[in-house]
Amino acid sequence: MNAAVLAVAADGTRPINGVALAVVIIIFVAVAVMGFLAVRWRVTPADRGLKTLDEWGLGGRSFGNWITWFLLGGDLYTAYTFIAVPAAMYSTGAVSGFFAVPYTIVLYPIVFLLMARLWSVSHRHGYVTPADFVGGRYGSRTLSTAIAVTGIVATMPYIALQLVGIKAVLTVLGLGSGDNVILQDLPLIIAFVVLAAYTYTAGLRAPAVIAVVKDLLIYIAVIVAIVWLPSHLGGWGGIFDAAQTKMSAVNPATGKPVGAIIPGATSFNAYWTLALGSAMALFMYPHSITGVLSTKSRNTIRRNAVVLPLYSLMLGFLALLGYMAIKAGTNPVDLNGKVNPQLVVPQLFLDHFPAWFAGVALAAIAVGALVPAAIMSIAASNLFTRNIYKDLLKPHATPAEEAKVSKLTSLIVKFGALIFVLLMDQSAAINMQLLGGIWILQTFPAIVAGLYTRWFHRLALLIGWAAGIAYGTFAAYSVVNPVTHAHFGGSISPFPFTDVPVYIAVSAFVINAIVSAVLTLVFRALKVKDGRDMTTASDYGADEGDPKVAAINADDRWVTPSPDAPIV
Amino acid sequence: MSATEVPTRGPARPAPYVISGVLLVIGIVVPLIVPLYARTDPTLFGMPFFYWYQILEVFLEALLLWIIYTIIVREDRRRRLAVHGDRATDGGAR
Numbered sequence: 332m333n334a335a336v337l338a339v340a341a342d343g344t345r346p347i348n349g350v351a352l353a354v355v356i357i358i359f360v361a362v363a364v365m366g367f368l369a370v371r372w373r374v375t376p377a378d379r380g381l382k383t384l385d386e387w388g389l390g391g392r393s394f395g396n397w398i399t400w401f402l403l404g405g406d407l408y409t410a411y412t413f414i415a416v417p418a419a420m421y422s423t424g425a426v427s428g429f430f431a432v433p434y435t436i437v438l439y440p441i442v443f444l445l446m447a448r449l450w451s452v453s454h455r456h457g458y459v460t461p462a463d464f465v466g467g468r469y470g471s472r473t474l475s476t477a478i479a480v481t482g483i484v485a486t487m488p489y490i491a492l493q494l495v496g497i498k499a500v501l502t503v504l505g506l507g508s509g510d511n512v513i514l515q516d517l518p519l520i521i522a523f524v525v526l527a528a529y530t531y532t533a534g535l536r537a538p539a540v541i542a543v544v545k546d547l548l549i550y551i552a553v554i555v556a557i558v559w560l561p562s563h564l565g566g567w568g569g570i571f572d573a574a575q576t577k578m579s580a581v582n583p584a585t586g587k588p589v590g591a592i593i594p595g596a597t598s599f600n601a602y603w604t605l606a607l608g609s610a611m612a613l614f615m616y617p618h619s620i621t622g623v624l625s626t627k628s629r630n631t632i633r634r635n636a637v638v639l640p641l642y643s644l645m646l647g648f649l650a651l652l653g654y655m656a657i658k659a660g661t662n663p664v665d666l667n668g669k670v671n672p673q674l675v676v677p678q679l680f681l682d683h684f685p686a687w688f689a690g691v692a693l694a695a696i697a698v699g700a701l702v703p704a705a706i707m708s709i710a711a712s713n714l715f716t717r718n719i720y721k722d723l724l725k726p727h728a729t730p731a732e733e734a735k736v737s738k739l740t741s742l743i744v745k746f747g748a749l750i751f752v753l754l755m756d757q758s759a760a761i762n763m764q765l766l767g768g769i770w771i772l773q774t775f776p777a778i779v780a781g782l783y784t785r786w787f788h789r790l791a792l793l794i795g796w797a798a799g800i801a802y803g804t805f806a807a808y809s810v811v812n813p814v815t816h817a818h819f820g821g822s823i824s825p826f827p828f829t830d831v832p833v834y835i836a837v838s839a840f841v842i843n844a845i846v847s848a849v850l851t852l853v854f855r856a857l858k859v860k861d862g863r864d865m866t867t868a869s870d871y872g873a874d875e876g877d878p879k880v881a882a883i884n885a886d887d888r889w890v891t892p893s894p895d896a897p898i899v
Numbered sequence: 900m901s902a903t904e905v906p907t908r909g910p911a912r913p914a915p916y917v918i919s920g921v922l923l924v925i926g927i928v929v930p931l932i933v934p935l936y937a938r939t940d941p942t943l944f945g946m947p948f949f950y951w952y953q954i955l956e957v958f959l960e961a962l963l964l965w966i967i968y969t970i971i972v973r974e975d976r977r978r979r980l981a982v983h984g985d986r987a988t989d990g991g992a993r
Contacts, residue, residue, distance in 0.1 A: 425949065429949075429950070429953070432953045432954070432957070433930045433931060433953060433956075436953075436956055436957060436960045437926070437930050437931060439926075439960060439964055440923045440926040440963075440964065440967075441927065443923065443964055443967065443968070444923055451907075566944070566945050567944050567945035568942075568944075569945070570945075571945060571946065571947060571950075592947065593937055593938065593939055593947060593949045594933060594937050594949075595937075596934075596937075599934060599937065602933050602937075603931040603932075606930070606931060607927075607931055629975075630972060630975070633968055633971070633972070634968065636964055636968075637961060637965045637968050638961065640957045640958075640960055640961045640964075641957075641961075643957045644954065644957045644958075647950075647953065647954045647957065648954075651950070869905060869906045869907045869908070870907075872907045872908040872975075872978070873907045874907070874979070876983075877905075877907050878905070
């Protein structure tokens with residue numbers, strides 16, 4: 332470790348790696364050009380200018396198998412994942428890091444089961460967001476607004492964390508150590524302004540094009556690393572031995588081992604609830620649903636569920652880079668001179684590969700931040716436009732107005748995330764992301780149950796949602812970091828009335844589901860008025876050839892509520 | 900909403916849905932049974948069982964989903980044919 336420390340000056344300033352930086356800049360510029368050109372990509376002359384939400388915010392609802400595979404791969408496996416998963420493996424081992432593998436395994440049966448139905452009903456009714464669907468299904472504007480606000484609030488810190496991913500790359504490259512605050516963050520600001528500009532111009536088509544480049548680069552980087560590094564570091568046996576040694580050391584603050592490379596029996600429940608809860612939550616995030624709704628046919632997402640696990644394979648290998656960094660003695664020192672585990676993967680590439688190849692790998696991570704950041708900002712903007720602006724403020728907004736509002740909102744969302752990262756402590760973004768994961772899972776009962784049954788009462792779902800959010804927020808706040816004594820110290824806490832440690836989002840979800848079910852029975856017994864369902868059973872099996880509801884009767888979502896079903 | 904109630908598919912047969920439902924439950928539950936794989940031995944190229952087994956599971960899951968896909972799409976196509984005749988499509992395996 333000492334030799335590595337010497338390579339970085341004591342105050343954390345780093346020399347700029349010219350070759351690697353040049354490669355990153357070239358790839359970044361190429362990607363930006365592609366992003367702007369995407370405005371003409373697969374656009375019919377009539378749709379030039381992307382004047383509707385379907386065109387701007389869903390890429391014309393036209394993506395086939397290949398584009399969807401790249402787009403969803405780029406969307407779900409974000410730069411923050413690439414940075415945070417190996418960082419967790421490097422710091423505390425399997426439970427907080429490797430759960431990402433079973434998480435992205437059990438994800439796909441869930442996607443297979445749910446998303447084709449969501450696609451069909453959205454296709455029939457022209458839904459752009461999950462809140463559109465909930466509003467149409469339950470006839471409750473309050474419930475759809477709750478879903479929309481949850482989606483926006485959960486997405487914002489996620490966008491901010493993509494910036495954290497770019498920042499890790501820039502730090503390792505030697506940028507960002509200037510004295511002036513503006514100068515220090517200038518590369519990050521430039522990257523985000525360019526991203527905001529092409530997302531504004533080309534909408535979802537920009538990240539779709541860029542995702543192809545990003546995914547290919549990341550596959551190349553990970554495959555090369557996983558083939559070459561283990562033999563270079565003396566084999567897998569030595570890598571796991573080094574990790575074992577680090578994890579069995581006793582943490583002076585807690586008196587317990589730092590971590591474990593194989594979870595012990597006490598953390599089994601944490602491991603599987605983290606995996607299941609994250610898998611259930613991921614496709615409730617607006618950016619995932621945007622990816623699903625941009626596909627051209629009902630079964631595109633199912634075919635993708637079969638082949639997307641290839642990305643999970645890559646994520647598993649990427650996680651193991653965290654252990655390789657332990658064996659290699661990688662020293663992730665941040666600009667302030669402190670160890671920052673988030674720098675391990677970029678640092679590992681820079682230490683062990685030629686500068687040009689390290690540049691390719693670092694560019695893959697940086698570009699990997701741009702794709703999800705673009706899709707997330709589009710998804711959040713669509714939610715705002717459809718479920719707040721149109722539903723609450725201007726019910727008669729035209730499709731062109733919708734597109735305009737959404738484009739402007741995407742700029743606001745991105746600059747909000749940028750300011751969040753520049754002005755606030757990084758741990759604030761991480762805490763918010765932790766909470767966001769808990770919150771977004773509370774939209775699961777309304778969205779998923781709605782795909783199969785109209786049994787739940789709209790008011791019961793709303794109260795269940797509130798109960799889940801309240802419990803989840805309180806439980807997360809109550810987790811105290813044993814070292815820093817700060818709140819929001821983690822995402823694991825005992826299941827209510829037991830001492831079994833589980834993922835808080837799952838406990839909150841169980842509370843949410845029970846409250847929703849019990850109150851539905853109560854409200855039915857009391858004959859509390861329920862909303863009107865605008866969907867029919869046949870909508871859930873519709874495919875691209877089937878006529879859209881809008882073609883039969885004009886948009887009647889809110890404009891003409893029937894007198895017997897007042898809107899809550 | 901009688902105006903929009905045009906059936907998109909014919910009635911379902913239970914068997915394909917029951918079979919694929921069971922397979923989906925297996926695909927969700929089995930990877931979450933941690934005691935099944937939280938062990939070091941047998942190692943593979945020096946990699947503990949815990950790690951190589953979960954990586955192997957990625958392939959098993961893809962295979963399982965492919966089987967479910969073929970079952971479901973065949974039934975979907977049959978139901979669609981029952982209503983649409985020649986207009987049946989599953990979006991095409993492009």
